[in-house]
Amino acid sequence: MTLALESDAPGVATRGVWLTCIDCGEQFAPFEAVRYTCDDCGSLLEVRYDEYPTFDAFEGSGVWRYSAALPFEEGVTLPEGSTPLHAVPRLEAEIGVNNLRVKHEGMNPTGSFKDRGMTVGVRVAQEIGVDRLACASTGNTSAALSAYGARADMETLVLLPAGKVAAGKVAQASLHGARILEVDGNFDRCLDIVQDLTDRGEAYLLNSLNPFRLEGQKTIGLEMFEQFEREEGTLPDRIVLPVGNAGNTAALYKCVRELRRSGAIAEHEVPKLTGVQAEGSAPMVEAIENGWDHIERWDDVETIATAIRIGNPVNAPKALPGIRETGGTAVAVSDEQITTAQRDLAEEGIGVEPASAASIAGLRKLRREGVVSDDEDVACLTTGHLLKDPDAAAAAGSDPEPVPADTEAVLDHLGA
Template sequence: MKFVCLDCERAYRLEERRNPFVCDCGGLLEVRQDYRGLDGERLKLEFDNRLADRMSSWASGVWRYKELIAPELPDAYITSRYEGNTGLYPSATLAEFAGVRGLMLKAQSENPSGSFKDNGMAVAVSYGRSLGYRRFTCTSTGNTSSSLAMYAAWAGCSSYVFLPKHHISMNKVLQTLAYGAQVISFEGTYDDGIRFSELHSEQLGLYVCNSINPFRIEGQKSIVFEIAQQLRWQMPDWIVVPGGALSNATALGKGLYELKELGMIDKLPRVAVVQAEGASPFHQMVAQGDAQLKPVRNPYTRATAMNIGNPPSWKKALQYAIKYTKGVTVSVTDEEIMLAKDRIDRSGIGCEPASAASVAGLKKLAAAGIIDKECTAVCLLTGHILKDTEAIEALYKGTLAPSEAAPSVLHTPDLTLDEVRRFITEL
């Protein structure tokens, strides 16, 4: 294993770049592994055998794939809450809503802290511990911080979270505090916090666990490994993912690249990255054919997890998710996101607003003919329905409700049979 700069291709030994994982040229680093000698078919059998384990690190939906994620990490440093192992649910109703032949929902909301961040954070914290760190940090709009706080607490370490004051979900902040994180709340944006971490984390003795940490990407690859294993290595036509910091899009593309190189899958799905209109610099860059991303200075979307104007992983996402898989991008309005959220919630699974962007984006791409109606797709649900209860309250009070999502609450001073009968009949 080694670090390689995505910009200049300079290689480093892992111990040469401990924190914050930036090349001398300023480019972000990624982990590259030598897979020579690995037998893809043998690995499939081994991964299947590990499904029977329920108490060791093999019971994790991340560490089950250790050979493809962190082969050189000593087992003593593995930090795990049996993350991963999330459901893959087919839904005919949502497929009809989105306008495609088949749709499955990968519910990363079933992770222990309630979001997809756990897949990557388990690996980042484990590697940080192996380097001797006891204090971990991130800048976050919510899900990253709650995941980091959980793993740091589980490992007996401390966490320090830089949190923008505005456009965040209080549920996620409270979860972060409950796990014992020390929170630094500041005026400014997510991007301001990232810049501060890059400049000062090493002198503060803090190990950065944002998506600039390449081990986060390695852990998040397990999401697509698990999708492949759940589908018996027969992949869908498309995988659709919300795009905020773009670590998930990067990890999906990188994981697909490695599965194909190892001969573990025959078919390469295309990746669709969905951003909210108010925070869509990556989509704008791809749609306009620009070579460089132009940050959005004051991003805003009700889907707070996507409220990022300068995604740090954009170059990696461009290479792996867009160029390698012949992927696409799309932006959706908050209204389209909330409509999709309403449908997902009512399907019996539920999600936070940012998660619903995947289904909203699939619907928009299918309507435009970019995704064929005969295609099959997996949409990632990145966060739990209770991550943002303010959005649920607003939706069913009508302040955020699309016209198709009528509130279903009867307010009555006295229960009467006629009132209840009318309410039931009108639903």
């Protein structure tokens, strides 16, 4: 039976929307109760619709341009999306692919892609009528949730792994008025606790376990396809992205499945989803390399890319098939390779935080190994802005040189 919701509440799409279990197929009405996983089998839920749009259904800009593919017509907006798809000619030539574009999600209002998920997720929280929003975070989710919670005038609670969140992100959560709990444990433990709290009805969970977050994030793919097509006359053969909780990987896979279903793209146009993790935090890569259909949780994770310091990617059941069925792969890169890529992007004028640079580092490694070929059109996703992690940026960049307050002395110093 299809529990299609035909709501006439303001701002709610009138077409059918429901939550479906990805394993047993059980369907649930989307807004009648708080639900993140299947009541019957405990697996992940996915938002499904009774129809899927083609590109000509989209109008306007940003995330809400794609409302025909979302559960609402509008949301709590700052606004988000409309991020640039940069050409990077020097990196393109050095790495050696036909075409390399960088989709810089760090240009969202709070400086990361998380805003795309929050504009939808917080709108759903309003619809359900919850009091308090909560998330566990390696930093960016907490920054986005705090801003969108503030915008919606809702209480927010964020749990962070103590000492492992970049300064810019803590500052954002703090100034936007979230209650910040620093947990003596890693991100995965924070998420365990937030899940316990939300199971007890203490808060509404806005991690990417919440399927509505991924609806917003799938607009990364929709927007990227439109830009790529407009500027390059084609779609990317491959999308390379950093992987933490694997929400974006799952969201992009959902995006291409929906576009296939509506007939908006052909089978041969489906891009290969290619995930990149840091060597010290690579359970998805381990699963792909071993052909597993599940991941094994890593209890000890470490990397300079703190945003992807995650040992138990909760969206793996959605993301692993996405990587496999699109013909993609997953690769691990060292912290040194990440820092080099961060510098290389900065030399093209693109400022990203370390986790984001993993996509370029991963592409470079796969190209050198011959997994990526030289005729490919590639889009790399950079997920967060440089200013998120000022310490990492300063460590990777050049040091300031002290000089006296005197022009002659400055010229002397410059060797002029």
